[in-house]
Amino acid sequence: MQITSQTPAVYAVFSPKAVTQKATVTPPDFNGPGNVAPRAIDFSHITPRQLHAYLDDRVMSGNIDGPEGLYCTTLFGSIPGEWYTERADEPMDLTATVRSIADFARDNGSSSLVRLYDGLLGWMKLMETQSVHISVVA
Secondary structure, eight states: OEEEOSSSSOEEEOOGGGTTSOOOOOOOOTTSTTOOOSEEOOTTSBOHHHHHHHHHHHHHTTOOOTTHHHHHHHHHTTSOTTHHHHSTTSOBOHHHHHHHHHHHHHHTTOHHHHHHHHHHHHHHHHHHHSEEOOOSOO
16 A cells, blocks of 8 residues: 555555555644644634634534534535635635625525524534634644
8 A cells, every 4th residue: 555645635545566565654743833733713714724624523523413514514615615725724714704605695585594604603603612623734
């Protein structure tokens, strides 16, 4: 097995002659300068890479219930997909973005979308008060 990395993700590529080799991946040093230590998340100043890591952690933990899965999916889709590759480390104000989407839905009379995005804003505020670990450099 060979370990290749094109982006922050690590991909395993199996080859017949490498099957007996043991793959090792050294985790990055999160204590170095510029790395983010455990702290409360701030959706008003978050990078797409941090958002992706946060949402991935929430989903993979298996502890999401009720509308939280929908909120995670909605947050992930709230920014253009290319930002995850082209602007992955540029901080953005995701709270303002979601608020703008809610306002647009409100102005256009879509009560179900208003409920969704207002609920999402409340959930985001709740998540900001909880301590999380973001291990991705901004």
